[in-house]
Amino acid sequence: MGRKEKTIFITIIANIILIILRFFLANLSGSIGLAANAWHSFSDVFVSSVVFLGLLITRFGANKLKKIVGKTEHILAIFVSMFIFFMGFEILSDALNNDGTELKYVPFVATGAFVGVIINYFMARYKIYVGEQTGSQSLIADGYHSKMDMYCSIAVLVGLLGSLFGMSSLDKIAAIVAMVLLMIAGYEILISNLRMLLHPHEDISETEHFHHHHSNFHGSKKMYIGVGSILTVAYILSGIYIVNWDETGIVRRFGAVINANAAPGIHYRLPTPFEQVTLVKKDNIRKIDTGQQELLTGDTNLLNVNMSVHYKVDNVENYALNINNLDTLIRVGATTSIRNIVGRESIDYLLTEGKADVEKQAQILLQDVMNKNGTGVRIVGVQLVEVAPPESVKASFQDLASARQDRAIYINEAIAYKNTIIPQANAEAYTQIAIAEGYKDKKIKTAEGDAVMFAEKQSAYAESKGVTEFRMYMEAMDKILPNVQKILLGGNVKIDNAELWISK
Template sequence: MSWNEPGGDKKDPWSGRNEKDNPPDLDEVIRSLQDKLGGIFGGGKRGDSSNGPSMQSIGFLAAGALALWGLSGFYTVDEGTRGIVTRFGAYVATTQPGLNWHIPAPIEQVQVINVEQQRFIEVGYRSGGGQAMGSVPKEAMMLTRDENIVDVRLAVQYQVKDAKDYAFNVLDPASTLKQVTESVERGVIGRSDMDFVLTEGRSEIVAAIKTEIQSVMDAYKTGILITSVNLQDAQPPEQVQGSFEDAIKAREDKQRLINEAEAYSNDVVPKARGAASRIVQESEAYKEKVIAQANGDVSRFSQLLTEYKKAPAVTKQRMYIEAMEQVLGKSNNVLVDVKSGGSIMYLPLEKLVNKVADDAAPAPTPVHEPVAAPAPQVKETRNDIRASSRERDVRGR
């Protein structure tokens, strides 16, 4: 039963007085607490000076407290992180992964920074749950060199390369990087045409943005390394999207027609050049042939003239014989001279003429278009033969 409940002894547990008689004295309560604490530390009552707290106990307690305070300075730096040690807020050292020690707080403090974590910022858009949440016009709308507006969405990945610079040189590294990225991006896009940004210039623009961002961040000594810059999207504003698509289709049709025309030209022009070259070569060949024949005729005529001057009669006779040979060589008529003397020759003239005609006859024509071959005509002048025989007989007599 407590002292203040009905039926209790009415004794104050601090002062030992009866509550009914007098209220508790505050000084006595304090002295009672001091006596009990003195008993814990090995002393007696407060009034007994010979039984006060011993210096040895106080030393043990102080040493224990100091040991605990010193042990609190041990800390572990994980792999991929660095520890930044500060003494009263000033930089002291950068600790590597493993077990380390520093003067415990409040003298020194440690800030652990992850230097291998891949961080990223988004410029021109915001994402959530892995899906794009749409454009941020204030950041995405940019003016090109040809005075067109383009909607550009960019993502920059980075990591910490110097923990000391990252912790002390910039108040908010992520915000600084975002502002630098937006500024550099506007500068690079402003130096490029819209078609270049939307088509073949993406890789070149990304490389230029990454280089300039890294240069500015190094100048600021932010301790940030840009690992990659990704151009998520680049397109015209939504208000002119339809017109821009029509322009793209027209440009594609134009390019298609140009390609078809070039293909046709590549097919026709070589053929025409080949035909022209063939005609030129044939002309050159004909020219060389005519010149060669003319030179041959001139040379033959010159040689013939020389021989003619030596023996005109013989040359005339020979020329006459050669001319008659050429003329009569193609004739089907057979002439027999019986006046020159000798006996009459009996030869199968019809067979000889037929053989010559067969050799000179053209190739057979198709059956449905028959062509009659000309029959050789043999003229035999029997009277001339008989007259020649008689003349020989007269001469013989």
């Protein structure tokens, strides 16, 4: 490879590193401008790759290969330009839907963006210098393309630095600037390759024609007018914002609210710093966890408590303007509320049936804190995610819990036995009472019958004593000696002189 080819190859590697760096920083910080800048660097890599391929074909003079590769190159370039347009619209959509996004790790990310600006600057100078030394207009044009990437990087850097001073909309403006430059690059790639594809008879052996308009554009007043126009359009377009169906917008002019209820749809407001818009998802249920904390109960025991707070926006204006760090306020308020409640209750109550009551009390206390601070937030619910003793005493509490379970089991068994034995005893008592009542009635009736019979016997005896006495005597003997063999003798028979012959 010659000097020109080596230069292009080195800058392609540098651009790939820049793309990786910018996508990493964009993902880290949430900057739309950095993401747009990364895609602009991607277009720079494509342009440099086309120049590199053209220089190689020209150097080795392969005519057949030149025609085949040239046509394939133009078709591929058209598809790439379409992809660039698509990404440009995606970036514009993201910029319009993320008005005033708070960036993260700004100092670190801004340092990385500044390094990118330096790399772009030296790449542009290097390409232009080598292009002038070797007489390659395509390399010079590619160097000016890198300069455009540098201007884009500077705009992004300004947006990042502006966010440090509360001007978060500058990142949106930088994203729009990068988007416009990206669309211009895509347009140049599309037009140049369409012309080459539709007019193949033109001399394409020299890739200088691919970017000849760059060298005419840069280094003149037109460049400044063009850049100024792009910045002006980008600044004006930064006032466009979209309110989604589940959002409400609050528009402020120099800090004063001029519209506290911007309806869903596409709207326009004056660009920063004249007007600002804040988008709030009013109907979303948000969640905050307090994290595990060790609290002292009313009976001087330690308890680990972790709670989750669910809330939603009730007053959009108060929510957006009155509180800077709502999450911290809710977390502190929830911690204070639960500490007050736990400090009044026993550990047994908190570990058993008191959970629902504690959650309800905590919700009431936390809502009172939110109302006093004018947060515009309604606490939907408080949930105790964890209520447990510390690890150091957990084994003892488990033993205690097991003892409570055993106690409950014994109590339940005793209650079950009671519920079984009492009805059984009642049934047996009822049976005994019924038997006694029957025996009583029997005795009474028998006694009454005996009395009647005795009265009748007495009446019969009075009428005929001899017969009655004999009959009663015989009945008595029959009862006394029912199974004994009997011999009846007359009254005039002397037992001493009688001989009784008894045969069986």
